[in-house]
Amino acid sequence: xxxxxxxxxDSESSSSEESSSEDEIQVQRKPQRTINAAAYLAxxxxxxxxxxxxxxxxxxxxxxxxxxxxxxxxxxxxxxxxMLSSFEELLKAYDKxxxxxxxxxxxxxxxxxxxxxxxxxxxxxETWEDSVGRKNMSKVNGKSLGALRQKxxxxxxxxLEQEIAKFxxxxxxxxxxxxxxxxxxxxxxxxxxxxxxxxxxxxxPKEKKAREKSATDDFDSDSDEWPxxxxxxSSSDDEGPTGGYTREMFLKEKVDPEEERRKAEKKAEKQxxxxxxxxxxxxxxxxxxxxxxxEGAWNVVDRTAQRVVMFPKDAxxxxxxxxxxxxxxxxxxxxxxxxxxxQIELLNELYKISDDNNLGPGMLVKIKFAIISxxxxxxxxxxDAMKVDSWEKCIDGVNKLLDLLQExxxxxxxxxxxxxxxxxxxxxxxxxxxxxxxAVEKLDEEFVKVLKACDAHSYEYVERLKDEPKVVDxxxxxxxxxxxTGSPSEVxxxxxxKIEHIYFKxxxxxxxxxxxxxxxxxxxxxxxxxxxxxxxxxxxSTDRLRTRAILCHIYHHAIHDNWxxxxxLMLMSHxxxxxxxxxxxxxxxxxxxxxxxxxxxxxxxxVKDAHNALLDxxxxxRSKELLAQGLIPQRxxxxxxxxxxxxxxxxxxxxxxxxxxxxxxxxxxxxxxxxIPFMSAHEYDARRRLISKSYYMQLRNSERQALVGPPxxxxxxxxxxxxxxxxxxxxxxxDLIINDKMNGKVWDLFYDADSVxxxxxxxxxxESLRTYLFTYSNVxxxxxxxxxxxxxxxxxxxxxxxxxxMIINEELMASLDQPSQCIVxxxxxxxxxxxxxxxxxxxIVQLMENNEKLxxxxxxxxxxxxxxxxxxxxxxxxxxxxxxxxxxxxGYKGGQKNVGFKDRGGYRQDRSQTxxxxxx
Numbered sequence: 001x002x003x004x005x006x007x008x009x010d011s012e013s014s015s016s017e018e019s020s021s022e023d024e025i026q027v028q029r030k031p032q033r034t035i036n037a038a039a040y041l042a043x044x045x046x047x048x049x050x051x052x053x054x055x056x057x058x059x060x061x062x063x064x065x066x067x068x069x070x071x072x073x074x075x076x077x078x079x080x081x082x083m084l085s086s087f088e089e090l091l092k093a094y095d096k097x098x099x100x101x102x103x104x105x106x107x108x109x110x111x112x113x114x115x116x117x118x119x120x121x122x123x124x125x126e127t128w129e130d131s132v133g134r135k136n137m138s139k140v141n142g143k144s145l146g147a148l149r150q151k152x153x154x155x156x157x158x159x160l161e162q163e164i165a166k167f168x169x170x171x172x173x174x175x176x177x178x179x180x181x182x183x184x185x186x187x188x189x190x191x192x193x194x195x196x197x198x199x200x201x202x203x204x205p206k207e208k209k210a211r212e213k214s215a216t217d218d219f220d221s222d223s224d225e226w227p228x229x230x231x232x233x234s235s236s237d238d239e240g241p242t243g244g245y246t247r248e249m250f251l252k253e254k255v256d257p258e259e260e261r262r263k264a265e266k267k268a269e270k271q272x273x274x275x276x277x278x279x280x281x282x283x284x285x286x287x288x289x290x291x292x293x294x295e296g297a298w299n300v301v302d303r304t305a306q307r308v309v310m311f312p313k314d315a316x317x318x319x320x321x322x323x324x325x326x327x328x329x330x331x332x333x334x335x336x337x338x339x340x341x342x343q344i345e346l347l348n349e350l351y352k353i354s355d356d357n358n359l360g361p362g363m364l365v366k367i368k369f370a371i372i373s374x375x376x377x378x379x380x381x382x383x384d385a386m387k388v389d390s391w392e393k394c395i396d397g398v399n400k401l402l403d404l405l406q407e408x409x410x411x412x413x414x415x416x417x418x419x420x421x422x423x424x425x426x427x428x429x430x431x432x433x434x435x436x437x438x439a440v441e442k443l444d445e446e447f448v449k450v451l452k453a454c455d456a457h458s459y460e461y462v463e464r465l466k467d468e469p470k471v472v473d474x475x476x477x478x479x480x481x482x483x484x485t486g487s488p489s490e491v492x493x494x495x496x497x498k499i500e501h502i503y504f505k506x507x508x509x510x511x512x513x514x515x516x517x518x519x520x521x522x523x524x525x526x527x528x529x530x531x532x533x534x535x536x537x538x539x540x541s542t543d544r545l546r547t548r549a550i551l552c553h554i555y556h557h558a559i560h561d562n563w564x565x566x567x568x569l570m571l572m573s574h575x576x577x578x579x580x581x582x583x584x585x586x587x588x589x590x591x592x593x594x595x596x597x598x599x600x601x602x603x604x605x606x607v608k609d610a611h612n613a614l615l616d617x618x619x620x621x622r623s624k625e626l627l628a629q630g631l632i633p634q635r636x637x638x639x640x641x642x643x644x645x646x647x648x649x650x651x652x653x654x655x656x657x658x659x660x661x662x663x664x665x666x667x668x669x670x671x672x673x674x675x676i677p678f679m680s681a682h683e684y685d686a687r688r689r690l691i692s693k694s695y696y697m698q699l700r701n702s703e704r705q706a707l708v709g710p711p712x713x714x715x716x717x718x719x720x721x722x723x724x725x726x727x728x729x730x731x732x733x734x735d736l737i738i739n740d741k742m743n744g745k746v747w748d749l750f751y752d753a754d755s756v757x758x759x760x761x762x763x764x765x766x767e768s769l770r771t772y773l774f775t776y777s778n779v780x781x782x783x784x785x786x787x788x789x790x791x792x793x794x795x796x797x798x799x800x801x802x803x804x805x806m807i808i809n810e811e812l813m814a815s816l817d818q819p820s821q822c823i824v825x826x827x828x829x830x831x832x833x834x835x836x837x838x839x840x841x842x843x844i845v846q847l848m849e850n851n852e853k854l855x856x857x858x859x860x861x862x863x864x865x866x867x868x869x870x871x872x873x874x875x876x877x878x879x880x881x882x883x884x885x886x887x888x889x890x891g892y893k894g895g896q897k898n899v900g901f902k903d904r905g906g907y908r909q910d911r912s913q914t915x916x917x918x919x920x
Contacts (some may be wrong), residue, residue, distance in 0.1 A: 058102050060097035067093055068116045075123055084093035087120070109160065114167045117156065121164075122147045132641050193834055202367045216578045280553055310349065317357040319426045322367075325350060330370055333377065340378045343505050343899050344393075361408040362430030366423070368401045369434035369633055376442055384648055385453035386446055388464075395470055401436060402477040409481065437490055444497055447471050448653060465655060472501055487708065488539040495532045496545050503530060503552035504656050504753065510560045525845040529556045547575065551593045558596040561751075563604040566597055584650055588628045591617060595627065595658055603750065605759050611670040611692070618667045619694055623660055628652045661714060665746045668718040669737065669760070672693035673767045676725045680774035681811060711736065726776065729769035734761055765792050766802060773803070773812055778831065782822045796821070 074083040332338045351367045375394045411428045416435040424431040454461040507525040512518045534551040557566035598613030671692035702719045711717045721736035806812040
């Protein structure tokens with residue numbers, strides 16, 4: 001063949017020495033490019049680059065792998081914003097690859113795709129449960145986390161729910177092999193076709209196969225004339241044609257059997273390695289206990305803890321040996337790599353060994369104390385609640401401990417004051433270091449945490465609340481043990497725990513006993529609380545227990561309508577003076593007690609006392625927070641994560657909550673019954689003080705509205721009733737306060753709702769009568785008492801009593817005429833024009849005094865130029881009288897001769913002489 005095409009001088013029959021020498025020359029010299037028609041069609045850059053022909057599956061899978069790689073990088077730094085965009089790209093890329101997957105994989109979703117979705121879901125759930133870490137995120141990252149969580153859950157639910165569940169059953173699949181094969185397909189696509197061709201060639205007849213072989217040899221011999229293409233194609237399988245399509249693309253590739261054997265061995269080795277790792281993981285999950293005789297076997301070591309080996313088989317179990325082993329187990333308590341679950345299992349096993357070997361109740365009690373301590377320590381965070389299974393184990397452990405102590409109460413002495421050296425575990429009169437009262441108190445605290453950790457509106461909360469009788473039974477057992485051997489301070493502690501489980505519960509038998517329906521000798525919760533609290537009053541040496549006992553006692557009296565007992569106990573205790581120095585939990589209990597005292601006073605008709613009790617709680621709009629029933633967002637500042645965690649730990653369980661809408665309604669109705677008559681009596685008083693600012697703000701907000709529709713909410717009902725009462729329409733007020741909607745929201749929540757509604761109607765009638773007299777007394781010369789009684793549907797004697805009280809308190813300027821049963825008005829009330837004139841004169845005087853003070857300061861003027869100091873004397877001489885009011889001339893503010901502006905008719909002077917107390 002011609003040299004022009006870059007062929008060699010020698011043919012195939014050349015010797016090996018010549019071919020080898022030519023190979024060396026080719027290594028040193030850059031091979032010439034093939035020049036053909038296709039090369040001229042391509043640009044220079046395309047001719048220099050190596051082209052690889054890949055299938056559509058390879059392209060789609062490569063795109064998926066690249067996006068998954070970006071998602072894994074985002075997972076490492078928890079960049080959820082970038083992960084969200086990558087997830088959206090992944091869904092688009094997967095939609096494009098659906099056709100390939102349905103064709104090549106028969107519609108089976110690739111395992112690596114499911115794996116990345118599962119890993120994303122696990123990371124998102126873990127981050128979402130960490131509320132503290134989620135709040136510390138940036139705004140963009142937190143928003144992206146919520147959007148990604150919602151989109152991922154929706155996508156999995158609608159498309160891959162069954163595949164994800166199946167994957168979670170066996171997450172240790174070999175999708176790594178699929179990824180490696182995919183990478184091999186991307187790297188060398190041409191060799192992958194070789195085995196397929198060889199497999200297909202096996203079915204060709206022998207003659208046809210021989211002809212194909214001879215043709216292939218001819219092609220091979222001809223290809224020797226093309227050094228650049230043949231060398232490049234034979235040297236590397238990855239290289240493609242650079243100068244156009246050549247015949248090498250359509251030839252069968254030579255397979256190196258050694259290379260294939262090495263690939264097969266490598267693949268088998270990887271498979272064996274995966275199988276071995278899978279077996280090790282299964283063994284680690286089972287965590288078998290290997291004995292000393294299994295010396296030749298491989299032991300799976302738990303890296304989180306060093307497993308303590310129990311006694312040898314032939315060892316004699318003694319007290320010293322068990323104590324030594326117990327100390328060895330408990331020595332790991334609190335260390336960083338301690339496996340808490342394994343510790344509990346070892347202690348339970350040790351307890352069983354001690355019981356089987358009859359080492360005595362002393363040893364059993366000591367091990368049981370260690371088990372209970374390990375159960376309490378199982379939760380790594382003290383602020384978090386126990387898991388359900390740990391909680392049930394803890395109840396069972398404390399219960400068994402108390403049963404054990406109760407069974408051997410004559411021969412076992414326990415206490416935290418006993419030293420380790422003084423313990424006696426091997427003979428009767430056992431002495432064991434440990435306090436079961438502390439364990440019982442800790443169990444009660446954990447019970448509250450478990451309740452607060454549950455959703456209050458779920459079935460789980462009800463299930464956990466069913467554990468309260470078990471906790472109370474444990475308290476009763478502990479009480480029996482302490483009454484025999486405990487000190488008075490310990491008795492007070494256990495009594496207070498019992499009180500805290502009783503004081504907030506309403507007992508109908510108390511009301512029935514008060515009404516005579518039950519025998520007086522029957523013991524009720526009120527008598528139980530009374531006995532427990534009196535013991536604490538007399539024996540307690542700490543102020544905290546006594547304070548909490550008093551508050552619980554008042555609370556229990558208040559919810560059972562013992563108004564006078566609860567009020568007197570609160571006043572005698574003087575807690576309102578010292579409660580600010582108490583701890584937050586006691587302060588919360590004080591607020592709750594004060595609220596119940598106010599509700600009790602309202603039910604008994606003591607409206608002013610009820611309003612005073614509820615005023616501090618309702619005034620700032622923070623009743624929910626003050627009663628520890630939830631957190632309110634702060635406007636001035638934001639709580640830190642630590643502060644929010646502390647405040648959440650102080651919240652009380654849901655079943656102890658007080659209805660906040662009921663509380664607010666009682667407060668607003670009480671304020672209405674007090675404030676409306678007061679506003680009517682001091683309508684034109686510029687310096688009128690407000691009794692309830694929050695109630696006044698509700699009225700002002702309603703007056704500012706351009707259009708006031710019919711009332712819907714509880715507040716709107718009270719505001720509308722207040723307007724009706726101000727006009728003296730008591731029936732409309734009654735209908736707005738007591739109706740079906742208000743009964744369902746508020747009044748039916750009381751125990752004896754009918755008596756509360758009856759009391760409320762009477763109070764509305766009385767206060768409406770007072771408001772009517774204050775508003776329209778200047779219109780009447782005299783009013784008949786029977787007419788007032790008919791107008792407000794009150795008894796004449798009741799009207800007489802109300803009017804007499806108003807006259808005695810100098811609220812109404814009138815007198816009673818007994819023969820005619822009339823109220824005679826004294827006409828001392830100013831008219832509206834007179835009141836406005838008086839207000840105007842007061843404001844003008846105040847304005848003049850302010851101006852004089854400003855001018856006296858100087859303000860850049862000299863006193864000599866304007867003669868401000870003698871201004872009053874000059875004016876006095878000009879007007880012929882004393883400006884500030886003297887003995888001789890009727891001054892501006894009135895002198896003795898009554899020539900002043902306000903005293904021309906003697907109105908202010910006569911009124912102040914006659915009714916000085918009422919108007920000063």
